[in-house]
Amino acid sequence: MTAMVATEWGGPEVLSPADVAMPVRANAEVLVKVMAAGVNPIDAKTRAGRGVAGAVRSFPVILGYDVAGVVVESPYEAHPLAVGREVYGMSMVPRFDGTYAEYAVLPEASVCPKPASLSFTEAAGVPVAALTAWGMVVDVARAHEGQRMLIHAGAGGVGHFAVQLAAYFGAHVTTTGSARNQGWLRELGASQVIDYTSTRFEDHVHDADVVIDLIGNVHDDTGTRSLSVLRPGGLLVNAPSGSWPTMREDALEAGVRATGYKVSPSGATLAVLSRLFESGDLRVNLDHVLPLSEAAEAHRLLEEGHTRGKIVLEVSPDQ
Numbered sequence: 001m002t003a004m005v006a007t008e009w010g011g012p013e014v015l016s017p018a019d020v021a022m023p024v025r026a027n028a029e030v031l032v033k034v035m036a037a038g039v040n041p042i043d044a045k046t047r048a049g050r051g052v053a054g055a056v057r058s059f060p061v062i063l064g065y066d067v068a069g070v071v072v073e074s075p076y077e078a079h080p081l082a083v084g085r086e087v088y089g090m091s092m093v094p095r096f097d098g099t100y101a102e103y104a105v106l107p108e109a110s111v112c113p114k115p116a117s118l119s120f121t122e123a124a125g126v127p128v129a130a131l132t133a134w135g136m137v138v139d140v141a142r143a144h145e146g147q148r149m150l151i152h153a154g155a156g157g158v159g160h161f162a163v164q165l166a167a168y169f170g171a172h173v174t175t176t177g178s179a180r181n182q183g184w185l186r187e188l189g190a191s192q193v194i195d196y197t198s199t200r201f202e203d204h205v206h207d208a209d210v211v212i213d214l215i216g217n218v219h220d221d222t223g224t225r226s227l228s229v230l231r232p233g234g235l236l237v238n239a240p241s242g243s244w245p246t247m248r249e250d251a252l253e254a255g256v257r258a259t260g261y262k263v264s265p266s267g268a269t270l271a272v273l274s275r276l277f278e279s280g281d282l283r284v285n286l287d288h289v290l291p292l293s294e295a296a297e298a299h300r301l302l303e304e305g306h307t308r309g310k311i312v313l314e315v316s317p318d319q
Helices: 041-047 120-124 127-140 157-168 179-188 222-229 247-254 267-279 292-304
Strands: 002-006 015-019 029-039 066-073 086-090 103-107 111-113 148-151 172-177 192-195 208-213 230-238 257-260 286-291 310-314
Touching: 002 292, 015 292, 029 120, 029 127, 029 292, 041 292, 066 103, 066 120, 066 127, 086 120, 086 127, 086 267, 111 267, 120 286, 120 310, 127 157, 127 230, 127 267, 148 157, 157 172, 157 179, 172 179, 179 192, 208 222, 222 230, 222 247, 230 247, 247 257, 286 292, 292 310
Parallel strands: 148 172, 148 208, 172 192, 208 230, 230 257, 286 310
Antiparallel strands: 002 015, 029 066, 029 103, 029 310, 066 086, 086 111
8 A cells, every 4th residue: 555654753854655565454453444634743743753753663654643534344244333434533653553544454442433524534634633622621621611711722723623612511712823813713612812923811811710731831931821820729731742841840839730631542532522523513624635645745834833723634536
């Protein structure tokens, strides 16, 4: 099969097409014909030698966590994810080969039936970002009616799902974003949108119950500044691993709580999210859709940092 592989760590240019062996399904796994694959920050970090690169034992390596496609082999004949079933889900690089390829093997518990309302390209933009948003907003922050929540980078892949989920569960959502995304973020459910290019969010947000921090301290000490807008005992949930090594100590000194978050694949949670997509309460925005052969360009666009929603690679030519 054809896959986009990295033969060394480096810039986007290290991604190139290659003929590789088909993955082999075993045990409680499904073999999926990949129709589309999502592109996520963890892909770019790993390609650059960070992320999960330390767990990669050999090259070439196939990146990509998100997948939408069709089951071509399942564990047994009467399995719920039968041959021909349209599915979407999340792989785990490097324990499994990634999804920048024509076929991928995934554990059955990592995928679920694709919502009929989503195309393959739309579905491929969902798993990692939406599962991360759900984990941070619902599982950890326990979004509820009247809760005051600040979400950083609301227009990004995780952020645009986090805004929608927080609003769905009744939270009063304030988010940071650029001027061009102000109206769109309000459409997604934000009550207040702060233009981070011209305004200091701490001048306008006070006594927040929760901060969903999708930036950390990689730029302008956003994470550290966020501690000052929380009420005493408030909670900061941070996703960018490694961006803020003193987070817990800083939070303790400020009289608030803080925790990191790492996403896990869950077909069961995806099934819940599927119902929200089918009901129209949740939507995915695709900023760029590129062919698999342009994975390097997808990484360049991602690393520019101005993506609205998701970037997706089309893998199968017969979509």
